Every structure is written in C-alpha cells, then in structure tokens.
Amino acid sequence: xxxxLFKTLLLCISVLIINVIIKQFITLPVTWGFERLDSKFNHxxxxxxxxxxLMIGSSRLYRQVDVKTFDSLNNxxxxxxxxxxxxxxxxxxxxxxxxxxxxxxxxxxxxLDYIFIELMNTNHVSVKNLGTIRSTFWYxxxxxxxxVRSILNSNRSTVNKIYGSISHLVSYSLDFTNAGYISNYxxxxxxxxxxxxxxxxxxxxxxxxxxxxxxxxxxSTDESDRTVLESRYEDFLKDTLSATTYKNISIESYSDQSxxxxxxxxxNYLKGIISxxxxxxxxxxxxxxxxxxxxxxxxxxxxxxxxxxNKVLSVSSGKEYPELYLAKYSFDFGHLNNExxxxxxxxxxxxxxxxxx
Amino acid sequence: xxxxxxxxxxxxxxxxxxxxxxxxxYRQVLLLIASYYFYMSWKAEYIIxxxxxxxxxxxxxxGIEQSSDNRxxxxxxxxxxxxxxxxxxxxxYFNFFSSNVQDVINIFDINYExxxxxxxxxxxxxxxxxxxxxxxxxxxxxxxxxxxNIFTFALYVSYFPQLVAGPIERPRQLLPxxxxxxxxxxxxxxxxxxxxxxxxxxxxxxxxxAAMIVNEIFNNPNExxxxxxxxxxxxxxxxxxCDFSGYSDIAIGTARILGVELMKNFERPYFSKSISEFWKxxxxxxxxxxxxxxxxxxxxxxxxxxxxxxxxxxxxxxSGFWHGANWTFIVWGALHGFYLIFAIIYEKPKNKIxxxxxxxxxxxxxxxxxxxxxxxxxxxxxxxxxxxxxxxAMVLFSNSLEINAxxxxxxxxxxxxxxxxxxxxxxxxxxxxxxxxxxxxxxxWMTFKGKPIRWVFYILLIATILNFGIFTSNDFxxxxx
Numbered sequence: 001x002x003x004x005l006f007k008t009l010l011l012c013i014s015v016l017i018i019n020v021i022i023k024q025f026i027t028l029p030v031t032w033g034f035e036r037l038d039s040k041f042n043h044x045x046x047x048x049x050x051x052x053x054l055m056i057g058s059s060r061l062y063r064q065v066d067v068k069t070f071d072s073l074n075n076x077x078x079x080x081x082x083x084x085x086x087x088x089x090x091x092x093x094x095x096x097x098x099x100x101x102x103x104x105x106x107x108x109x110x111x112l113d114y115i116f117i118e119l120m121n122t123n124h125v126s127v128k129n130l131g132t133i134r135s136t137f138w139y140x141x142x143x144x145x146x147x148v149r150s151i152l153n154s155n156r157s158t159v160n161k162i163y164g165s166i167s168h169l170v171s172y173s174l175d176f177t178n179a180g181y182i183s184n185y186x187x188x189x190x191x192x193x194x195x196x197x198x199x200x201x202x203x204x205x206x207x208x209x210x211x212x213x214x215x216x217x218x219x220s221t222d223e224s225d226r227t228v229l230e231s232r233y234e235d236f237l238k239d240t241l242s243a244t245t246y247k248n249i250s251i252e253s254y255s256d257q258s259x260x261x262x263x264x265x266x267x268n269y270l271k272g273i274i275s276x277x278x279x280x281x282x283x284x285x286x287x288x289x290x291x292x293x294x295x296x297x298x299x300x301x302x303x304x305x306x307x308x309x310n311k312v313l314s315v316s317s318g319k320e321y322p323e324l325y326l327a328k329y330s331f332d333f334g335h336l337n338n339e340x341x342x343x344x345x346x347x348x349x350x351x352x353x354x355x356x357x
Numbered sequence: 358x359x360x361x362x363x364x365x366x367x368x369x370x371x372x373x374x375x376x377x378x379x380x381x382x383y384r385q386v387l388l389l390i391a392s393y394y395f396y397m398s399w400k401a402e403y404i405i406x407x408x409x410x411x412x413x414x415x416x417x418x419x420g421i422e423q424s425s426d427n428r429x430x431x432x433x434x435x436x437x438x439x440x441x442x443x444x445x446x447x448x449x450y451f452n453f454f455s456s457n458v459q460d461v462i463n464i465f466d467i468n469y470e471x472x473x474x475x476x477x478x479x480x481x482x483x484x485x486x487x488x489x490x491x492x493x494x495x496x497x498x499x500x501x502x503x504x505x506n507i508f509t510f511a512l513y514v515s516y517f518p519q520l521v522a523g524p525i526e527r528p529r530q531l532l533p534x535x536x537x538x539x540x541x542x543x544x545x546x547x548x549x550x551x552x553x554x555x556x557x558x559x560x561x562x563x564x565x566x567a568a569m570i571v572n573e574i575f576n577n578p579n580e581x582x583x584x585x586x587x588x589x590x591x592x593x594x595x596x597x598x599c600d601f602s603g604y605s606d607i608a609i610g611t612a613r614i615l616g617v618e619l620m621k622n623f624e625r626p627y628f629s630k631s632i633s634e635f636w637k638x639x640x641x642x643x644x645x646x647x648x649x650x651x652x653x654x655x656x657x658x659x660x661x662x663x664x665x666x667x668x669x670x671x672x673x674x675x676s677g678f679w680h681g682a683n684w685t686f687i688v689w690g691a692l693h694g695f696y697l698i699f700a701i702i703y704e705k706p707k708n709k710i711x712x713x714x715x716x717x718x719x720x721x722x723x724x725x726x727x728x729x730x731x732x733x734x735x736x737x738x739x740x741x742x743x744x745x746x747x748x749x750a751m752v753l754f755s756n757s758l759e760i761n762a763x764x765x766x767x768x769x770x771x772x773x774x775x776x777x778x779x780x781x782x783x784x785x786x787x788x789x790x791x792x793x794x795x796x797x798x799x800x801x802w803m804t805f806k807g808k809p810i811r812w813v814f815y816i817l818l819i820a821t822i823l824n825f826g827i828f829t830s831n832d833f834x835x836x837x838x
Contacts, residue, residue, distance in 0.1 A: 001377070001541055011815060018820045131363045131828060170363065178820075180828035183566070186775040 019178040026185050030102045033133030033184075037088045037099070039201040040208055042193045044084050044103065048111055053083040055208075056100055057118025060289040061087025064336045066345045067207045073349040079356055081114060085208030092123040093266065094147040094168075095138055097273055109281045116313065116348075117273075118287045119300050122150040122266070124164035125171050133184060136174045144172040146269055153265040154299050196220070211338045212331040232332045240327035246291045246334070247325035250318030253297030262302030270303070274311075285352065288314040289344065290324040291334050313351045315344060358398040360607045361561055361828075368395070373614055381538040385508055388535075388615070392517035396480075403479040406444055411514045413440045414489045415507050418496040422503040430497060437493040441486045448479055453682030481521030483679055487646055489514050492528040494650060501528045509535055518611040522604050524622040524642035531617070539616025549613035551800040554818055556606030561826030563783045564600035567592040569776050569827075571743070578749045578756065586757035588777075590736050593743045595784050598626065601640070606799075625791050627735070630727035632696040635735060643679070647672050666701070670694040680742070685750055689742045696734055779825065 031037040044054070053071075055061050067083040074081040086099075100117065125135045139147075151164040192198070200220055203210030215221055216229040236242065274284045288304055297316075304312055318325050324347075329340030336344055358364050372391045376384055397404050417437040421430050455471040462469055492513070495501035504510040512535050519526060574581045574589030581589065605622035612619045622642050629635035636644045655668040670691070677690015711717045716726070737754070744750030794802045805811045 001543075004543060004546060011812075011819065014812075014816045015819045015823065018816065019823065022820075022824060133829065174363075174828070178824045180824070180826050182824040183776075183779075183827050186779060189775055 016177070019176075019181070022178060022181065026182065028137050028181065028185055028188055030099065030138055032137050032188055033135075034088070034090070035197065036201040037091075038191070039193070039198040040084075040086050040088060041099065041103070042198070043202055043206075043208075044086060045106055047084075048106075051082045051084045052112055053081040053114040053116070054086055054103070054112060055083060055116040055118075055287070056086040056096055056103075057116075057287065057289075058087060058091040058096070058120060059089035059335065060291075061085060061116075061118055061287070062089060062208070062210060063087070063212050063331070064289060064341045064344050065209060065348065066211075066338075066341050067209050068205055069342055069345045070349050073346060074353060077353045079353060083114075083207070085203075087118070087208065090134070091120070093120040093150065093270075094122045094143055096120060097146065097269070098138055098140065098143040100273065101142075101276075104277055104280065107280055107282075109279075111280070112282050114283050114285065115277055116285045116287045117270075118289065119270075119304060121154070121296055121299055122147050122164075124151070124160070125167040127167075130167060130170055131174060131179075133180075135171045136179065137181075137184065139168075139172045139175045144168055147172075150263060150266045150269065153263045155261065155263070156295070156299075209341075211341055212335055213337050236330060236332040239333075240330070242333035243291075243325050243327045243330045247318035247322060249294050250290065250292070250297065250316060250325070253292075253294060253301060254317050254319060256298075262306060263299060267303045267306050271307075283356075284311065285355070286312050286314075287348065288312065288316045290316045290318070290321060290336075292316060310355050313348055313355070315347045315351065321347065358395050360604065360611075361557065364398060369611065376615060377541050384539070385512055385535065388516065389508055389512045392512065392515040392520060395517035396515065396520060399480050400477065403477075406448075406479055406482065407485060407515050408511075410441060410444065410486065410489045411507075411511045413437060414493050414514070415504065415510045418493050418503040421493065421496050434493060434497045438490060441490050445482055445486045447474075448476060448482055450678075450682045484523050484525055485514055485520060487643075487679075488525050491525070491646065491650065495528055501532075504528075504532060506536075516612070516617070518608045518615070518617075519619055522601070522608070523640075524605055524608065524620045525646050526619060526642070530620060534617045537616070542616075545616070546614050548800045549610040551803050551815075552606050552610030552613065554610075554815075554822065555799050555803070556603040556608075556610060557822050557826070558818060559599035559603030559606065559787070561603075561822055561828070563780065563787060564596045564598075564603060565827035566776050566783070566825075567596035567599070567780045570780065571596050575743050575749075575753070576745070578744070578752045581753075582756040583758075583760040586740075586753050587760070590740050590743075590753075590757065592780060592784075594627070594732075594736055594739050595780075595787075597739065597742075598623070599787070610800075625794075627732055628728065628791070629731050630724060631731055632693065632700055632734060635731060636693070636697075643676070647676050651675055666698045669697050673697070684747050685741050685744055688747060688750070689738050692738050692741065696738075783825070 029038065029041070031041040044051070055065055055067065062085060065085055065087065067085045071081045071083050086103075091099075096118065100115075129135045147168040148165045151168070152161055154161070156164070199206065200218075201210070202208055204214055204218075212229060212233075216226060216233065221229075270286075277284050286304065286307055288300065292300070304314060315321055315324065323329065324336065324340065324344055326340075329336050329343060331337040331340075358368060368391075372387070375387055379387060393404055393407075396407065414437050417433045420433045424430050424433070451474050455473055459471040462471065492501065492504075492510075496503050504513070509532065513526075513528060513532050516526075516531065516535070571589055571593045574585055575593070602623035609619045609621070620642050622640060624638040624641065626635055626638040629638055652668055652672040655671060656664055657668060658665045660668065671694075673690045673694030674687065675690070677686045677688070677693070680686040680689070708717075711723065716723050740753050740757070741747075741750045744753055790799075790802075803811070803814060805814065
C-alpha cells in the first residue's frame, strides 16, 4: 500500500510539472467559459480609450445600471464620465476581484478615472456547477486563497463554511490539474470575438447594460434563455409581494445593530485592491444595490460600515429607498425593470456627484 | 453516477480505502451500500426496480432448486422471465409499441389515442435485467446452485462497477468472487489502475471529442454530403468503440482493484476480418449471452440450413432491439444478421473466386481486403445505429455516396476543425498502440521492461487525459441501452 501511495504521489508530481510547463506556453483567458464575461472583457480591454469609468459586479449592475443615464446626469453636473457596465450575472466577490485585478493589470495611470465595485459575498460553487468550465479556469493562487478565507472568516454556518471552502478547492484543483485545459484551448481558438453573439451580450447600446426585459423581448435571444426569463417574470407577477418581503428584509437588516464582528479578511482584501487602483490615479467607489438576501446584509453591511462615507454608494436601504422595492419597478423579486433601473441609476449618480463635490 | 464525474473521483477512492481497512466479513455490505448509492445518485426511486428484480429472482431461483417437479420449475422460471422482461418492456419498449400502434390506428382513420408513458428509462436496465435473468436460467438448467445469502445475490445484481453498462456477468463467474476474501495486492491494484487510465483515455480524449463532430453531422443529415458523412461515420465508429470499450475497461479495472475479475468485453473489434469475428470481439458479454440464452435454445447451427439462418437472423434482430426502442436498432440488428447469413452462403463461391484470381496466394493482401471490407460493412451498420430515425439514416447513407474532392475543405466544420484534427491524431495513436499491443492485454502491454519508458508512458498518458480530456460530463452511450 505504501509503495503504491508513494508511486502515485511521484506520478502526480510529474504530471503537475508537465501541466505547469503547458500553462507557460498555452494560456486561456481568465474569462474563458462564460461568453458574456469574455465578451465584456474583450470589449473593454480593446476599447479602453472610449471609457474613463468602469462598473464591475453582478447582474445587479448588468441589469440595473443604465450607464447612458448615469453619464448624462454626471455630464450635466460637469463631471465627465464615460462608463462601461462590466456587470455579469453569476459573479460573486471572489471572481469580481479576480477579473478586476486582471483588468487593472493592463491599466496605466490616467486610463481610468473611476471604478465602481459592487460589494458582494463570496458564494460557494453549487454541486451542479462543480466541474463546469465557468467555475474552473478563472482561479489563480490569490483568488482561491481569498475564496476560501473569506468564506471561513464569514459568519455563515459551519456546514456552509466547510462546503463553501471545499467547493472552491475542488474547482481550483480542476484548474490546477489542467482538467480539459488543452481541449478548452482548442475551443477557444475558434471563438470569434467580433461575432454578433459577442456584441449581443453588450446590450442594445453596446455599453454593457442589458435590462432583463430587453433581453426577454430581443428576437436574437436564445430560446432557452428567453424561456427562463419569461418564467422568472411570470413567477414574479404571480407573487408581487416578494418585492415587499425584500424591502422588509432590508429594513430589518439595517435596523439590526447586533453586528459585533465583521469579515475582516474580506474588508482588508478589498481595501488592498482599492489602494492598488488608487495608485493608478483611479477613484474607487463601493456600490451596494438594493434587494439583497438577509445573509448578504448580515455579512456585507458590517464591511460597508468600515469604509469611509465618501467611498460608499449605498442604495440598498428599504427605508431610505422604498421605491426601489415597488412591484411596478420590478422584473423579478431580485431585479428592477427598465423604469426601476433608471431610478436606481439616478440615485447612484446623485450620490456619486455629491461625494465628488 | 458516471465514471467520468467528479462525484466518482471522490466516491471510488473512498470505497477502496474503506474496503481494505475494514474486516473482510463487512466488505459485501460495504459494496452493496456503495452500489446502491452509485445507482441512486442518478435517480433514487429507480432502485426499487433493482430491488424488485433481486427479490423475485432470489426466491424464484430457490424455488426452482428446491423443486423436482419440472412443471413447477418451468412455471417459476416463467415468473422470473416474465417479471424481468415485463419491467424491461414497460420502461423501455412501451412507448415504442404504443407509437407504432398509434401509427397503424391512424392509417385506418380510427379516432383513438394510445397512451404514452412519461417515464425516464432507468439507466442500465437492460444490463442488470439480463444479468439477473441469466442467474435464474442457469439455476433452472442446473448449471448454477441457488445463492443462499440474499445480500450476496443483491450484490451480484447491483455490483457497481458493471451495474449500468456491463460487462454482463454470469453467476458462476461473479458470485464466487463476491464471496471470496480479498487482500490488497499491489500487482492486481496497479493492473486495475492501468486499465482504468486506458479506459479514461478512450472515453475522455477520443470518444467525447469525436462526439462533437459526430453529433453535428448526424443531427443535421440534410446539410452534410460525401466525405463529411463518411468521416462522420468513421468518427462514430471510433466514438462508440472508445466510449463503450472505455467504459468496460474502467469497469474491469475498478472491479479488479476490489479483487473481482470481470469478463473481457472487447478484443480490438476493428481488427476483425469477418462479421462473425467482429461479433466475437465486440461486446463479448452480450454476444455470448445471446448465444447461450437465445441462439442455442433456438437450435443454433444444429438444424437445417434455412432454420439455422432463421436462428441467426432472429438472434441479431433481438440483439438490435435490445439496444433500443427504435427501428434504427432493429434495422442495424437485421443488417448484421443478414451479413452473417450472406457470409455463410457466400463462403464457397468466395473461396473459388479467390483461388481463380490468385488472392489466396497473397495472404497479406487478402487479409487487408478482409479487414477493410469488414470495417466498411460495420460502418454501414453504424449509420443506422447512430441516425435519429430510419429516414435520416437513409438520407445520410445516400448523401455519403455524393463524394467530390471540393468537399475536403471542411468549411462547414470550421468551429470544430481543431477538434477534428485532434480526433484524427488520437485515433491514429490508438491504432498504433493497439497494433503494438498485439495479442497482449493492454494493461500488460503497458508494463514495458524499462522503468524509464514505463514511467514516461504513464506520465504522458495521464497528462494527455487531463489536458486533452473533455471534462464537461458526457453520458456513456451505452447507458441508454
């Protein structure tokens, strides 16, 4: 048995060395495995001169921040912003920071003036997503460490902490062992980043904003995607009270003063990213959108409270922004519709202008 | 659970570790729990079908053994056969029959809707049903004693390495092994691991890659002509071989690690020089099952010529139908039955022609011609096997005849162009290795004499599986049968 284990270990080390060598010569983009992400990454890095401002985060930005409205309100107030919406659904804190750091590597001082980062949790990788390309090839050593440590330092239950950490370690091990790496590289070689499909993901105005309603009605939307969106919309129409539930969760979470600890690791990590970006003369703001889950509030409000006021654009409180929880401004329980997005965008812009002044 | 899933990557080492750590008397229970978990991780409620087959056949076999009354013995056997085939028919063939009956009814303009079942086909039902049927039949024939321990028998029915896609084991081969005590044996375990690695190479690197192109061509039969269809068919021949023999290798390797020797299921079938040889090399556990439980009881070749042909034809027709509830499988089975009958009839004239043209004096050329012609015949069969329906099979078949040189640009396959080249390269490597392997088992062939060569081969094999494998879970083709 010992002999077998020793030889297996030796074999594994040898294979890992080969894998490392392969990765020196063959590189997959960090966004590989999710076309929307890849499309936005490509567009932004190839059109850097068109923008001076970037918003990065989840579908809460992708579907809710109308950057055209945002820029025009800022410009009217004398603040020059040309913003690209780098929100993509399924993003969580760990991958957002990973992609942000990949983006910022190519930035020189003066390339960008503003970056807006959505404050999010680090989610676990669900069982059904383990082993998918999307959840495999984005890691580096730093991001897997952040994923695991930010989960372990959170106030989640022990089971969630264990599963969350293991899920990231398993996903990372697939990346580390090059599971399907060259096969994916062969696929990547055939990707046309100028295709209509890639442009479609950037939304109707090609600025990264793509409201859910627009995607649902777009004739070029995939049938399967449309079906999912339609059922989400119909489900919400059957239960519009869920928007109020989310408002109540928000009000309760903001009035809860029992946060005696916060995820210090997550806070320090984010602070580090911000300081690196500020070294490149970029002003960084933290965005906190409405309609979060109770778990999100419990974990993120204490982190948010650590940052100085002038860096935070929080538009999440159900008490302060009740209109952002109205059914008439909703697409589903977690997202705003086009009208709601305009309201949300106006509020971010108002707060931003106030902070800048 | 799939062998090529993350789930299995955790499940199997855990089972092996516990297996060798616990006392031998608990191992059967461990393997039974592991086997049920293995099956239930796909669809938990379908375990009831396995339990049902297990209970019926366990008690029926006991009854058969204890009875000396032939009529009662036959009656009990009929209960077992009808129960097993009844379950199989209900889940696998009911909708096929009802849709065909519906078609007939529609022809006569009768306003009646034949009921259609909304049930999922239980994975591996054809495999474990045949395995458990062979047990009762063998007990009936007095070739096998009835098992006294229901847990051992339950493990025989559900043994996870071969539960969902074979090899279909015989009770006299598997039952004694399940009862014997196994200790850790370095040579046996490493041999199992080598076979598993080879199986994963065939499945993940060749079969799943070939599937990308095969699916494109066979799902759009009207768009592809000439070389596309020919290449698509050749790729499918390798896809199904590497998929199924890869599964068998992993199953045999897995069982070997746990101390059980499963029967060989493939013997380099594309090296066959005739269709009858092909069937001695392809899905051996199924073809011997049909030989022992269908062909020979029908009378085999110990009958008049017309009856012999009929026996052959019926056996292959049933074999085709076993593969799936679709006319394509029935035609495929019938085609192979026809090939075999034709080969018997044509035997003497063929020898005369060979003598006349002197081909028998150039054996290497004769062998190559036989090899090539057998492969072409098998390929034609695969078109029917893979096509979504008979009409599409005919379209593909006729399109394959429209060959012209300009098609070689492969414009239509642009997106999969890289994968096509990679597929061709790995099929070439497979063929080279299989040629070098000769009559040796692949896991023995891998144990080269020189340690450095052996290690380089292992490292390259594993690195190739990891880097070139397709890891977005693809079901094994034979799961659907």
